[in-house]
Amino acid sequence: MTALPDAFQRQLALDPSRSFIVQAPAGSGKTELLIQRFLKLLGYAKYPEQILAITFTRKAAAEMKSRILAALESAESGKVPESSHEQLTHSLAEKVLAQDRDKKWNLKENGSRLRIQTIDSFCMGLIEQMPLLSNLGGTPAIDEDASTLYKETAIKCLELAESEKPVGETIRKTLVRLDNSKRDFINKIVGLLNKRSEWFLPFFESAELTQDDKNYLEGILRKIINARLESINAIFPDNVKIKLTALASFAGKNLASESRENELKQLSELKTFPSPDSTRLDNWKLLSQFILTQKGELRKNVTKTIGFPNTHKQEKKDFKDILETIYSIPNLTSSLFNIRSLPYPEFSEDEWDSLKSFISLLPELENILRQVFADVGKTDFAEISLSALKALGSEDDPSDLLLKADMQLQHILVDEFQDTSFKQFRLLTLLTSGWEKEDGRTCFLVGDPMQSIYRFRDAEVGLFIKAQKEGIKNENVQQVHLEPLALTTNFRSQAKIVDWTNQCFQQTFPNIENIELGSIPFTPSQAILPAEDGPGAIIHSFTDPKSNEEAQSIVNLIQNIRTEDPESTIAVLVRARTHLSGLIPLLQKSEIPFSAEEIDTLDKRPAVLDLLSLTRAIHSIWDRLAWLSILRAPWCGLSINDLFLLCSEEPQTPIWDILKSPDRFLFKLSNDGQERVKRFSEIMEKILDSKLERPLSEIAEGAWIALGGPSCVSQAGLRDAETFFTKMKEKLDGKGTYPLRNFEKVLERLFASPETDSDNPVHIMTIHKAKGLEFDHVLLPGLGRKKKTESGRLLFWIPYGDDLLLAPLHEKGNSKLEIYQFLESIDKEKENLEILRTLYVATTRAKKRLHLFGHLQENKDGKSPVANSQLEKLWPFLENQWPVESEITDETVDTSDAEKEKIFKRQIRRLPNNYVVPEPQPNILGEQSSGKKISLPTEYIWAGNKARCLGVTLHAIFQEISKTDLHSWENKSQSSLEKILKTRLLSEGLPSSDLDSAIQVGIKALKNIFQDPKARWIFQNHKDHRSEYAVSGFIDNTPENRIMDRTFIDENNVRWIVDFKTGKHEGANVEKFFEEEKKRYNNQLKAYEELFKQLGETRIIKKALYYPMHQKFIEIV
Amino acid sequence: MSVSGLENATVITVSSQLARWLLYSNNKSLASTGKSAWETPNIGTLESWLKNLWDSSWPSKYVVSKTQSLKLWETIIENDLRLSDTNLLQLEGLAQSAAKAYENIKLYSIPTELDSFADSLESETFLRWFKEYEEKLEDLDAIDPSELFTYVYDGIENGQIVLTKQPLIFSGFFEFNPALKQLTEFLSDQGVSISKSQPIENNASSSLAQTFESKSIREECQLCAKYIKKNYKPGKTFGIVLCDYFKYKEILSKELTTELSPRYTFPWLEEETPFNFESGSPLTREPIIQQALSILSSEQNISLETFTEFLHSPFYTGLDKEQEFRRKIDRDFHQEKRLRIDLGKSDAFPPTLPVLKKNLKTWFLFVRDNEARPPSVWARIFSQTLRRMGWPNGDRETNLRTTLIYETWIECLDALASLDHILGLQTKQQAWTALKRFAENKSFQAQRKNKPIQIVDFTNSAGMQFDSVWTLGANADTLPARSMPNPFIPVKIQKKLKLPHSSPEWELEFTQNILSQFRSQSKTIVFSYSLWDKDIAVRKSPLLDQYSDKAKSSISSKLSKQDIQPKTESILESFEESIEIPILEKEISAKRKIWSRAGYRLIKNQSNCPFKAFAAHRLDLDPISVPETDFEESERGILVHNALESVWNDLKNSSKLRDLIENDQLSDLIKNKIDEVSEKISISLKNQVHFIDLEKKRVGLLIEKWLEAEDLRESFEIYGLEHFETVNLAGLELNVRVDRIDLLNDGSQFIIDYKTGAVNTTDWFQERIQEPQLPLYAVKLKPAGIAYAKVVKDNKAANFSYVSKDPSNLQLPNAPTSFEKKTGISEWEHLLNYWEACLASLATNFLDGKTEIDPFRPGTTCKNCGFQSLCRIAETNLEAFLEDEDNEEL
């Protein structure tokens, strides 16, 4: 086997004494490399926890861990693999095994010692050990969908509008800016909270903006503007500058003499060519106007409107020449045009004012949010990592802290480093603080800047480049020097695909690197796999984006592949869910098995809609829509006509009331309808009767099954229902009436389960989800579409290199503010670069063949891609390859009309009328509930626990008395009795406020006993006397454990069973009370008697109750 | 556990579950010997054994309960952190860790010196709390349970505690902690026999161990359920051990129920399940408790929803007798659209509802109580208030479940009451919060008895013996589990002393101990694990490598669940129905008024989608849209409309407007008018003084700017405001009301509709007119133009969107929409005819009873419709929902 082209780099990467940052393009086998290095380091480690590997997802962590363990296993088995890189892994693993044995790590049994985790779980581990430093306290549960909590926070924040404190004023100001729209306010605040993980940026720390901050922010803007001007200035030839200045001033003067308004008049003042400095932005803008038309094209006509009257032929010609020169300089025209969108680097008073108040909102929001978190006992991911940062950042030397927390890190490996956020980078900086060169500690960062696609989760690809250049620095001190390495081999795709992507992206990726914008030049890969027959990539174009033409052609293609190459894997990858354009129903119709991951939301599923109606109906009889809907749902399946007949004459009556008066309405229905309604009502009756017996989710599920719901849905529907009930249990049970409405919102954010029974389904997912995966055939639909743009943010900020750009939202109804717009344009630039990277990720998933689907838009210059679509980004390369005629239009069956037909013809599917829901089987114990109501002794009165505490205490004393003897107790002083009672009563949980009175009662009870001969008799040292005698046995055929207060055999050889009742009857008619007590305890004492008989007692048994407070002895006969 | 040898011994268990289970197994095995009664063996937890010994000396110090101890910790921590201005997210969890640390310090005799604890902020701070806790206990004259070891030791030594010489059998302990070790050694010196329980001889060699792998957690739970169903025989016990209790609990519970006691799913059958979970579900999940808690925390003004719930709740008295009248009042309130009910005004309710009124009075008095009181007094007030209303059984006969819930509830009240000396005076809100927390943390078991199938957490399974054990979730991440040292004790110390969960080594050893115990105690053991946890791959626990995987097929593959889920295809029938439901005379006469009142909305609905119109106007449905705020767009609009109406009512014509502007009086007029109309603003906003103020200002500016724009027009007079007309469309009479009609110089009319949101004139021109309001008007009045007046905040000049016969006589600053471009019709009169035809055809469709499901723009129309659940469009046209976002951009 020939050596890999990048073999040297791969080998270098395993040097355990050096730190690296590795650029590893798609398919270059970076996971294997990570594993090898991890093993290598393990081979040297003192203990395994010294090495930390951070992965992007939990899934990746699990995979990496299991591959390492598998390597260890295979090394243990001793079988040496064939391929050379596997051999390397094998030998590294052998070394680890030796260590493991030596140091008794038990790695195999204790896999959790391998510290391979996501950044979130690493942070979680940190804060578990630092509950105080992190300000978290106990470890809260994480709500993966915290948007409900954000919303709650926003609402609470809005309530502060009525506050008289300064925050009230701030919120009112904000409201005014949003045209006083509460809804908008809430949305904007939620938007801010969504970006909360960036608030840690040092800038936000002080909530109050000062003049210094203003200078700083404007300074950055100035810097950027200067840089942009500089870049133009640099390509402007010097001689052009001079000539242009002269001509501009000439033209300006000409215009100045005219009466017409013309901004260019100002050019007359131009004496020198403007320096690349924001102070001269005015001049630059004028020049741009001078040279370019409104649309940004180079002027074709040089006329007097711009200051060149026909009389001055020479100047005219000179200017034309200059225009031509400018035209010949690449990028100059567009750069000149871009000057127009450069803002003046000064915040207006209004801008600065708003900025100040918005920023001052942030700490308020954070407080409210924490309060909300505390109330529900949950938190979000952002809080976890922010808290970890807080914990680490509050120490001078975090590594010291880590040492104490038993986390001495020697080596850190980070996967997918291109998707690192500032927050994570900061964490990494903190973790490595105090590290020095060649102290044996290393970092190993792996990633592919070309595959950075998580901007929406704050990923900043510029950080990768920065780390390549500067290593890891803290306050200008480099703590880790990173040596850059680059891999080039592609193990995944066949040669033709590699070639295609190389060509495509070489042409479309930017040429220059730019940390701030995250622009990355393309680095090509080298294929290892040979080329396959046929083309590597195929473009499918179609015409009408509104029809399902595209979806249909995808289905056709999938069918073809599945016949020709049934074993191969197929994936449909999209940038946004909406780009699927109705593919899913078509796949369903064609019975092609698929697994759609996070594509379909639950609230669109018919089965779920029915469940929601059912729940709503159970919840409220006033919900007319829900009630009619469940009558219509397949389990009842009433025809529309019957529905109409049932309810149209009673617009105000709850449907359930209508159903309950069958004589008045039912006869109007068709026979079939009557039967259906009858069956339905019978079941609903039971459900409504018992609806408060159990949590709502259980009632709803019971109802659904009883109605035959499960029989009405497919397997997928069953799974949806499962998810529905699980979520309902989590979100609704025990939460009162209010959240039922919110629950619908929850469903909108839940995805239908991707599970399928097929072994090789078509995978449908977003490109983001496909990161790290590979498929034989990759289909990319919707390239011609664009993504919805987001609405304005209250505060717009973009990290820019080490700095931060910041701008406030404009007032509603006004146009956007210049700086804000400028930020948006930078954001857009970044976004455009990211779209390209996303496409790179998508195309490099393919092993055998790639299919691209898209459409063009007709415009005046012919056809071109929709602006901001993905296709537009690839256009420079694809333009020449774009198929002239659509290859597939012919095959396409336009089904849209047929589809429509179906909607008109109303066909519903429902359970047949004679359908009987199967009777559920009895419980495996063979027990059936008797159904009869059991009479229970409990009275629902709780008037404090005094009676209970006193009872228990006295019983204990009685037991003690019978164990020792009465005299010793009689002789105790009042105060010692009080003390005894006090301790015991408190120990039972008696409130201190009841203590005195309880002690008095206790003393009274004891005194009564000492004085009552009957009591003294009970406590005598009788034969076989026992107190608190515990006996078990069968009562009513069930085993029971019982405790008898006192039992003994008296002088007449009678077995006595006595129960003490320590309560006191306060009211009149004591005799009646005792009569009732007799009845009440009859059964209980009978049971005791029965137990004694079972135990073999043959004596006469007598039973009695004894009331110390009354000195009353009652025999029960 | 066999009974022999137990009679005179005391069995001390590691957990209360184990104690209960031992008692249960003992009962079972004795029953099987034919006995019908026997003395209950002495089985209890270590904690209770120690406490009993301590109490038996009639000491002067009492032992604080767990609740008290935790609250004590919470108070100490809270006070301490307040000093440093730290605000924690989770106090409760932290207090638990601190309490645990305290316990371990006592059990392992860890010296609490500053030196060794100066390790981290956590341990250093803890030391401070530790001291305070001890002082607090001293003050209370109490001791912490973990101190019992020493106290009991001393008590025995100095003769205050008298020992019975009964042998002690410790069950479920692998290793004694130092405190216990010391104590037991001492006891043994005193002649007490000490032993660790040996499992009954199960003939360990015959025990059969196997493992199953499955694709998902659900499948794994299903396998387990099927296995038990297949192997259950009366008298046999099963243990289900969960390695990750909370991940598996709900899923397992569901699968076991469906498989083993499907009848439980139907609450009306009042069935019990044949299994117990070690801990049930939170008490607060029970509706009974939830309602009680909501009453106890309510304010004087309750929402209609809460009121309705109370009205029909069987948990309070009066429902039976007053049912009919309660329905009536409920219906009345709903029809009146009352949002809130004032508890203080129940006197005004009809005399037919005496019990309800009495109950509401009780509620009201409670709500008004705002004293600070000791927790025990609050507990009593809570309980009495509810009881006075008849809670929890109302008029019903009580059932087992209610009783069990109530008993658990009492425990919460007890816990609250025991906090007097720890918390001091509390507000109602504070007491309520504490009570709620107790209820949330209280696990509720819906049955009283132990069942032969027990579900336990792996960590608590030590000592449990079953005929058969199935361990779920036996994967590499849980067996052994990740170590979790306590944050308050320096890790070095924890490791050195081998504190529980302090290191991976401890976890491994502990896990191995339990596993070997399973092996020796049960006849059959099964381990199962799922290869996938959602999308994350999971590995089998390496500790199970010695066992081979069994095929799933060895367990019957059919779930009983499938009995009730026959294949869809074979069961559902297709049914075709007519899409026409004719309107008969009767309906017309009954509905005439309602339809007239519906006005243009009827036509609009019909044009949106015939089914929508049918649902709204013939089935009388009203899609309930949930307002997100208390002041939505529509309400904002109403204020503007009313103010403008009122202003023009004064002005009457454009010259008056000019006068006012010239004399600088316009602003005053506007301000007065806004003050006037905003009186009618909804009650929920009444208290929001600042907000109303902002809103008035906003509307003022908006209107002023608008009127200034109107001032630029040719002169006109107001012909009508809120003008009302009746239009007859193909026999359908509709009332229409329009904001304003201007009379222009040439005598023609110009119809104006104020819009405070986005406008779209395109919707005037489709054949199915999507915005029929103004066209409807135009058809009737034949004006010279119709217009939307865009009264919106905008930095551009305010203007109209309009079409007109002759734009020149309007002199509006902006050009009209060209209807010719949109419709191909060039003459204004023809346009009016076209509209008339379109509108009439929609009306005819409605009157013909057309009900087809045909949304105009599937994406948007359906999304804003609200009737999806009834028309079931998602079944036939999924795209209608999916492709919404894209519509805007294409």
Ligand code: SF4
């Ligand atoms: S949801 Fe769509 S199809 Fe159903 S009634 Fe409403 S508009 Fe018509």
